Amino acid sequence: MNGLMMNYQLTLPTLMKRAETLHGKKQIITRQPDKSLHRYTYTDFALRTKKLSVALQQLGVMPGDRVATLCWNHYQHLEIYFGVPSFGGVLHTLNLRLSPDDLEYIVNHAEDKVIIVDQVLLPLFDKFKSKINVKHVIVIPNAGQPIPEGTLNYEEVIASSDERKYIPFEGDENTAAAMCYTSGTTGKPKGVLYSHRSIVLHSMVSAYAEGLSITEADVVLPVVPMFHVNAWGLPFTCTMLGSTIVFPGPYLDPISLLELVEKERVTITAGVPTIWLGILNVLDATPGKYNLSALRSMIVGGSAAPRSMIKSFQERHGLSILHAWGMTETSPLGSIGILNSEIQKENIELRYDYRAKQGVPVAFVEIRGRNEDGLIPWDGKTMGELEIRGPWIASAYYNSPEQDDKFTEDGWFRTGDIVTLDDKGYIEIKDRSKDVIKSGGEWISSVALEGALMGHPAVAEAAVFAIPDEKWAERPMACIVLKEGKTATREELKKFLEPLFAKFWLPDAYEFVKEIPKTSVGKFKKSVLREQFNTYKA
Ligand code: AMP
Secondary structure, eight states, X not given: OOOOOOOXXXXXXXXXXXXXXXXXXXXXXXXXXXXXXXEEEHHHHHHHHHHXXXXXXXXXXXXXXXXXXXXXXXXXXXXXXXXXXXXXXXXXXXXXXXXXXXHHHHHHHHTOSXXXXXXXXXXXHHTTGGGOOOSEEEEEOSTTOOOOTTSEEHHHHHHTOXXXXXXXXXSOTTSEEEEEEOOOXXXXXXXXXXXXXXXXXXXXXXXXXXXXXXXXXXXXXXXXXXXXXXXXXXXXXXHHHTOEEEEOBTOOSHHHHHHHHHHHTOOEEEEOHHHHHHHHHHHHHSTTSSOOTTOXXXXXXXXXXXXXXXXXXXXXXXXXXXXXXXXXXGOSEEEEOOOOHHHHTSOHHHHHHHHHSOBEEOTTOEEEEEETTXXXXXXXXXXXXXXXXXXXXXXXXXXXXXXXXXXXXXXXEEEEEEEEEOTTOOEEEEXXXXXXXXXXXXXXXXXXXXXXXXXXXXXXXXEEEEEEETTTEEEEEEEEEEOTTOOOOHHHHHHHHGGGSOGGGSOSEEEEOSOOOBOTTSOBOHHHHHHHTTTOOO
16 A cells, blocks of 8 residues: 655755745855955845756756766856756766866766856866867856857856746656765775765755754855765755855865855864864964854765764864765765764764764664675774665766676675774774775774874874785884975874784884875875885885
C-alpha cells in the first residue's frame, strides 16, 4: 500500500521561492574587486535570477545544457547557481586554480555550451579559450570596464530580459542540476553530477542542528570557493534558510577576512585548514585587535584540522572550530565533528581529541571500512578504506566508465580515505590511500604525524610523506615550515614526537622548507614532495 502523500519534487527553484517569499529583505553582501561592498536583498537576487534564467534560454541554452562559471564568490555567482538549474540547465563551476590544460580538458569533457567569466579572470580564460568550443562567452564586468569584443556583458544580458517569462523547473527531482570536477592530484579530473534532489536533501541535513547548525538568523561567510563542491553547499543551504550571506570576492587573505567578519558581524564561516592557520597567526600577533564576538562557528574541512589549531582558537581566542569531512563526490557533507552527550561529559582533553576526529556520519549517510581482511571492526584501531552511501553520494562519474571500480558491486562509493571507526561511530581519517606510508608491512598515518608536528610551538605547517627505504620499503619524512621568527632543530622535533607515537612511526628525516606545495583547493600536494625527495637518504 502506498502512502497518501503528495509527490512534491525536491527542486532548487523551491529554495529560491522560499527565500523570496519569507526573507525578501535579508541581505546578500559581496566584497567587490575594487574592495567596496555591494549589498542587495533576496528580493533583488530573485528578480535578477529569474531574468538570467529567461535570458539564457533566449540565448539558446536548453534543459540539460551545461553552463560553466569561472568566478570568485559573489552575488552574480549565486544568481547563476540558481538561474541555470531553474530551467533545467546544469551549473558547472570551474576551479580557477587549475592549470589552463586541465580547464580546457574539463570544459571539453563536460561539453559546456556557455561559459560565464569574471572580467578579472579573463587573463586565465585567454590561456585556454582557443581550445574550447562554447556557443557564448558571458563576462561579468568589473565596475564599468569595457568587455572584450565577441563576448556578452552579464549585466546587459540580465537587463535585456523579462522576468515575467520565468517558469521554474518543476520536473523530475532526479534531473541534473550542477556538476563539479574533482581536483585530484593524480589522473584526469572526474565529473560529479549533482541532482536537484541531492542538493535539496543535502541542504536540509547541512542546516540541521547536528550538521552545520545554520539558521535564518545566521550571517554566513563562505570562504570555501564556490568552485569547490558548491562552496560546500552553503549558497543553497543559506538561500533555503534566508540566512544573510557575505561573499569575500577575490580577497581571501587573513586580514581581509577578519575585517569582513568584524564589520558584518559574521556568525558562521567555512574554509580549509590553511585559511584558519593564517588567521590564527594574525590573531596571535594582534591580540584583541578584531572584535569577533558574533562568530559562533568556524567550519573546517577539506583536510584534517590539527588538534592544536582547534585548541588554540578555543583557548586563546574563544573561537569554536567545527570539523567536518566530505568530498566532491559526497556533495560534500559526510560526517561532522559534533560531540555526543556521552563525550560532552568527558574531560576537556578528550573532548579536543574527539573534535579533531572527522566525526560521525550525518543522517542518511552510511559508512563502513574495508581492508584486505574484509569489513573492519569499529574498534578505533583497525585501519581500512572508508566506503559510504547515501542520497547525496555519487553513484558514478560523468561519462567515465573506466572509473566504475570506485563503486562497489553492492552500490557503495570507495572514498580512497584510510580510516579507523570507533565504537561510537566516530571516523578518524588516517590518510588518503595514496599517501599512507607502508613501512615493513605496517601502515603509518601521515595525517596523525602532521597534526602532532603542527602542535609544536615553532611549526607553522608540516607535511609528512613516504620516502623509499631498502629495508622497510617506505619510511616517513617530514617537511617543516617554521613560524616567522621561531626556530626548532630536527632533534627537538624528534623529541617532541617521541612520547606520542610508536618508535617505528617517527620520521627518519626532517627538512625545513619555505612553503609546502599546495593543490588547487589548498591541500598539501604530497606527490610533489615524494618526487622531490625520492632519492633522499636520511
Ligand atoms: P575534495 O573532493 O577536493 O573535497 O577532497 C576530498 C578529500 O579531502 C577527502 O577524500 C579527504 O581525503 C580530504 N578531506 C576532506 N575533509 C577532511 C577532513 N576533515 N579531514 C581530513 N581529510 C579531509
